[in-house]
Amino acid sequence: MDVLFPALREASPRPALRFGDRALSYRELAAVAGPLTRRIGGQARVAVWATPSLETAVAVVAALQAAVSAVPVNPKTGESELAHIVSDSAPTLVLAEPGADLPGPLAALPRLDIDPYARDGEDQELPYEPGEETPALIVYTSGTTGPPKGVVIPRRAIARTLDALRDAWRWTAEDVLVHALPLFHVHGLILGVLGPLRRGGSVHHLGRFSTEGVARELAADGTMLFGVPTMYHRLAAEAGGNPALAKALGRARLLVSGSAPLPLTVHERIAAATGRRVIERYGMTETLMNTSVRADGEPAPGTVGVPLPGVYVRLVDDNGQAIEESDGETVGEVQVRGPNLFVEYLNRPDATAAAFDGGWFRTGDMATRDAAGNYRIVGRKATDLIKSGGYKIGAGEIENALLAHPGVAEAAVTAEPDEDLGERIVAWVVRAETTVSAPPAAPTGPADPTDPIAPTAPVDEASGGPRPSASELVDHVARQLAPHKRPRVVHFLDALPRNDMGKILKRELHA
Known part of the structure; x- marks a missing residue:
């Protein structure tokens, strides 16, 4: 497989990560990740106490380089759910920022505190890249229909998704991503942290969302903003009366919303205040990203765009038959296949088998498709x-x-x-x-x-x-x-x- 993070391998002096006023270049990240990979190498899985911090980003990068599956843990997870996640994934070590107060199930595990500025003598080379089917992350679902399921995401899915987004979003090493999303899920961690690192660009994480922080970073050198609808709702509400915020949003190259549909009213208010359109993409834990409005395509507010390169998407009716109509009205379930898919649900062969229909993953999402091939998500089947x-x-x-x-x-x-x-x-x-x-x-x-x-x-x-x-x-x-x-x-x-x-x-x- 190709190198997951080329700029990290090259120890580039370019900026890589910034959380608040704490930052690392690729050279500095490689210097701390190299020794860390050797300390955790040989572990089957490690839990990562996924606070929105530099420590979390360093821990995940080191685990990926060490070919160790990382299990990001939401610090707000309830006690019973956390106990299930720890029991199900069986991590042998937990990585955390110094001083973090870990709850019972994690506190019982061996712990390694992450110091993102630690230097272990001379720089050490990173280990060889593992194969593309090597499990990289185990991300747990929200558990709305039962205990959370561990989604095993291979390196292949991460690389292919991020490369498809490079094409759709014209994402380059010159881009500086601004975001304030949590780091225990696909949007915040894979797209928001691993995405810039894959491209050789940089990420500025606000730590906590604020309209002031967004305005400050986009007015400086930020070129892209990732957010969820609640964030864009606040930005839209304030941008009309805040010229500085409107100007900062207007100078961004790309505004991306995901994780839930963005209401058309918010699309319209952002466009009216800033002259900039928000684009939406569609994905989920099991599939990473499936579709997106293209940066170089026609505006398509209210839709999640067209299938990404290499990803196949179809709509099926209640009998599992493919829907051929692209009339913007006929509703069907979204099914997906491609290199972006997960490997399995950890320890759940029954659930894994039930999730597929002849190689197509059943998303459970309902959508329509218009004449231009844009998909519009209308909700969950359930x-x-x-x-x-x-x-x-x-x-x-x-x-x-x-x-x-x-x-x-x-x-x-x-x-x-x-x-x-x-x-x-x-x-x-x-x-x-x-x-x-x-x-x-x-x-x-x-x-x-x-x-x-x-x-x-x-x-x-x-x-x-x-x-x-x-x-x-x-x-x-x-x-x-x-x-x-x-x-x-x-x-x-x-x-x-x-x-x-x-x-x-x-x-x-x-x-």
Whole structure:
């Protein structure tokens, strides 16, 4: 296999990593990684206490060079989940920053503190690169349908994904990536840290997200920004009244959003304030990256773009048959194959076998495909595909319609059983602090006389508060989309439950 990080092998003097005011060049990173690879060499797996720090980045790089599988651990993981991860992955050593207070299951393991500025006498050469199928990382899923599963990611998947993004994003060694994402998952660690190192560029990690930090780094030498929708929502809200932030975002070469769909309203506000479009990409732990809007392609807001080079993507219907239509309307499950795929779920041959359909990985995500080949994710098969009144409806398009109302700050859409419809659409809404009502609504009712859904919808307005009312939002969705896609129940909340990546935890809404 080719060298994973050529600039590291060459001990380049170029800047590599910067976290806050602490930084390492490639030469310095090689000098500390070389001795560290020898200290951890021979281990089967090591756990990495994945704080957003220079120590975490150094630990993962050293493990990759030593051909030791690294298991990034979220420092906010609960006790029972952590116990499962440690028992399942069986690391023989934990790498952490000095002074970190490790919880029980990790505290019981041998520990090695990482000093990113340690020098062990003369520089030592890095070991030979292992084969491309060598497991590099074991990243645990969120565990929404049971105990988290360990996704075994080989070096091949990391290299091929990052090279495909080089093509799609025109990513070069001259790029300086700015981000503030956690380092225990694909987006923050593989794309955000290993991506710049693969290219020979550099990463500036803010440690903690702030609009001030983004403005400062992009106004200096930052050329790319990686974020999640909650970050871009805050940037959009502030950029309109903050010329310095708008100018900094506008000078970035590339703004990338991922991990969840970016609402169209945020796309529009960022573009209006900065003149710069945010592009979206689509991936998951098991597949790394599958599709992206291209940096040199046509703008495609609301979509996750086209398949990356070397990646094959298809939509299938409920019978597993490939969907040939590219009409932007027909919904199917996304299946993927290519060199970006994981090897297996650790210790779970049953789950691994069930995840594949004749070599195609079943993502569980539902999407449409337009005439230009762009995919639009409408939600998860298990939670976001709603079958109501004979229609298949994606929760994502209803959420976008709700967010287009000026009185809505946040929105989530789920389903619940309905004797007549099969499932009825339920909206969960956080109202904007200052709202402006939409134009008066026409009476709600089926525009199409063949619409089987009744014209009225029960609503929950018990929480009171400012407008918009539930009935106003129901009518708004009916006008924006179609009457059969309007919510049947509307709940108002102070906030939506989210995980560390900003993804809405829909299962907690009904709980």
